[in-house]
Amino acid sequence: MGGGKAVDTAKITADRAGIPVLIVPTIASTDAPCSGCAVIYTEEGVFQTVSYQRMNPQVVLVDTEVIAAAPTRFLVAGMGDALATWFEARSCERTQSANECGGYSTLTGLTLARLCYDTLLRYGPDAKRANQRKIVTPALNHIVEANILLSGIGFESSGLAAAHSVHNGLTALEETHSYYHGEKVAFGLLTGLHLTDAPPEEIAGVYDFCEGIGLPTTLSGIGVDAADRERLARAAQKACAPQEGIHHEAGAMTPEKVLSAMIAADAMGCDREARHGA
Structure with a gap:
């Protein structure tokens, strides 16, 4: 418990x-x-x-009244973790990489991963508002299911890729330790989208969701100084360890590429923050 x-x-x-x-x-x-x-x-x-x-x-066994009584930041962080599930599953399917069970993804695994993403987009904001008011609503129920069940089955059945590897790399930086797993995974997903040359409209959609729900879209949002390239390089190096899921992405993944993608993800997040604040 x-x-x-x-x-x-x-x-x-x-x-x-x-x-x-x-x-x-x-x-x-x-x-x-x-x-x-x-x-x-x-x-x-x-x-x-x-x-x-x-x-x-x-x-x-999940009691949604207990979940609703917990601080909202936990639910939002869970959405950050779940947000990566579809994109990592898709990467593993495209490269025929092994899932977390030692096999390969199935249509069921991929469909649940996609359902997880669609559920977040549809119900995430309403679920956050319900959690803030400590009430159980259908939207909250759907997001609890996405965070715990759909994402859990989705990632295990379909596999992990760049988002979680970048998270793992970021844990090498002590300043990130006060931020939750899902908060760092969310930034890892943004990094992964830049790293893999995702379509601009897809990248924009993920930034839109993160901004709307309160997930970090910049390095400062997870306590990291973007100007300190040496420390960022440490995180990028760890993200590319041989056993990491980042190698399930298409093409050769190197610390240099990951560092550039982290900087690009942060730059876009900062630019969008500046525009929205203007």
Whole structure:
């Protein structure tokens, strides 16, 4: 019972003990509850590895009244995590890269990943308003389902790519540690869209959603000084570690390309902020 760290700890503990695990998430900030994966960080908060369990949780029990009573930032961060699911699934399908189960995506996995994205766009703003007022509405129910179930099944069945690798790289920077997983994944997704030369209208749509829902679209939004190229290079280097999902993207992924994409994503976010503030 609890958030992502408590859930992942319980999954690893149950797996090592050879017993089933029942998950009762108290926030909808990640897609961890439904997956058989658990993320391990160092004591300093830097991403270390992913631990794969022998089975997924036997039961995931969600009380939306509990979710509605939690701070809204958790729900928004969960939307940031879920936002990447469709784009990473699509990348893995295009390059025929393995999913998180060691197999390959299916039509079901891809369809659920796309449904996750469409649900966020349709119901995200209304769900945020409901959470701010501590009420349960159909929109909140739909977003809780997207954050926890659709994203969880979608990423595990279809795979990860640039967005989560950039997140993992950003954890190398201590200043990002006070920001939530989904907040960093959202910026990782924007970086990934620039990195892979996504259509301008698609990139604009993701910026629109992030801005409207309150997800970061700039490096300063996750505590990072964009002018410090040396520190950014550290994050880019870690994002391109050999085991990272960024290599599920088409073409060769290098730290230099990732650094440029991070700077490009930040520049667009800053320009849009300036225009909207004018």
